[in-house]
Amino acid sequence: MATERTFAMVKPDGVRRGLVGEIVSRIEAKGLRIVGLKQMVISRELAERHYGEHQGKPFFEGLVGFITSGPVVAMVLEGENAIKAWRTMMGATNPADAAPGTIRGDLASTIDENVAHGSDAPETAEREIGIFFDAAELLD
Numbered sequence: 001m002a003t004e005r006t007f008a009m010v011k012p013d014g015v016r017r018g019l020v021g022e023i024v025s026r027i028e029a030k031g032l033r034i035v036g037l038k039q040m041v042i043s044r045e046l047a048e049r050h051y052g053e054h055q056g057k058p059f060f061e062g063l064v065g066f067i068t069s070g071p072v073v074a075m076v077l078e079g080e081n082a083i084k085a086w087r088t089m090m091g092a093t094n095p096a097d098a099a100p101g102t103i104r105g106d107l108a109s110t111i112d113e114n115v116a117h118g119s120d121a122p123e124t125a126e127r128e129i130g131i132f133f134d135a136a137e138l139l140d
Contacts, residue, residue, distance in 0.1 A: 002080070002081070003078060003079060003080055003082075004078070004079075004080075004081065004082045004083060004122065004125070005035065005076055005077065005078045005082060005125060005129060006076070006077050006078075006082040006083040006086050006118060006119045006125045006129075007074070007075070007076060007077075007117075007118065007119045007124075007125050007128035007129045007132065008027070008074075008075040008076075008077050008086055008116065008117065008118050008119075009072050009073065009074050009075065009116065009117040009118075009132075010023050010072060010073040010075075010115065010116055011066070011067065011072055011113070011114070011115055011116060011117060012066065012067065012069045012070035012071065012072055012113075013108075013113035013114075013115055014073075014107070014115040014116060015039070015070060015071045015072060015073060016070055017107075017115075019107055019115060020039075020073050022107070023103060023107075023115070023116065024037075026089060026103065027075075027077060027086075027089070030079075030085060030089060031079060031080075032077040032078065032079040032082055032085060032086065033077065033078045033079055033139075034075055034076070034077060034078075035076045035077070035078045035138050035139040036074075036075060036076035036129075036133045036137050036138045036139070037073065037074070037075045037076075038073070038074055038132075038133075038137070039071050039072070039073050039074075040071065040072060040074060040132075041068070041070070041071050041072075042067050042068050042072055043068065044064060044068055046131065046132075047063075047064040047067045047068050048064060049131050050067070050128065050131055050132075051063050051064060051067070062112065066112065066113070074132045074133070076129050076133055076138055083118070083119055083120070083121065083122065083125055086118045086119075087118050087120065088102075089102060089103055090102060090103045090104055090116045090118050091103060091104040091105045092104060092105075093111060093114060094111045094114070095108035095109060095110065095111065095114055096111075103115055103116050104116065
């Protein structure tokens with residue numbers, strides 16, 4: 001099993017609802033190491049880079065509008081199979097399909113405001129980490 005890094009985010013609805021501590025606690029309890037963490041408001045330009053693969057799709061404007069609607073908490077997580085571990089912890093994208101015990105299953109209410117984001121593959125993780133963090137901001 002390989003140690004890897006992944007990008008994780010508490011979205012504006014999660015920050016607004018005061019769920020950051022709960023989510024960080026779950027990450028730490030799982031044994032993933034937080035090697036980068038910052039609260040920020042995402043600019044439209046940054047949001048468009050982050051969601052670039054969805055440009056031109058009908059839901060693109062909604063994604064950008066939502067992710068720029070308030071502060072987020074961006075994180076880099078590190079651990080054994082961190083990408084899969086974080087995605088399993090988040091649960092299905094649609095909270096209606098997310099299992100109890102997952103972040104979305106327990107804390108999210110709609111597919112549009114589903115509390116958390118996580119990279120889906122090593123290439124995505126590398127790209128997203130590079131969008132939100134520079135190397136100097138990350139722990140070794």
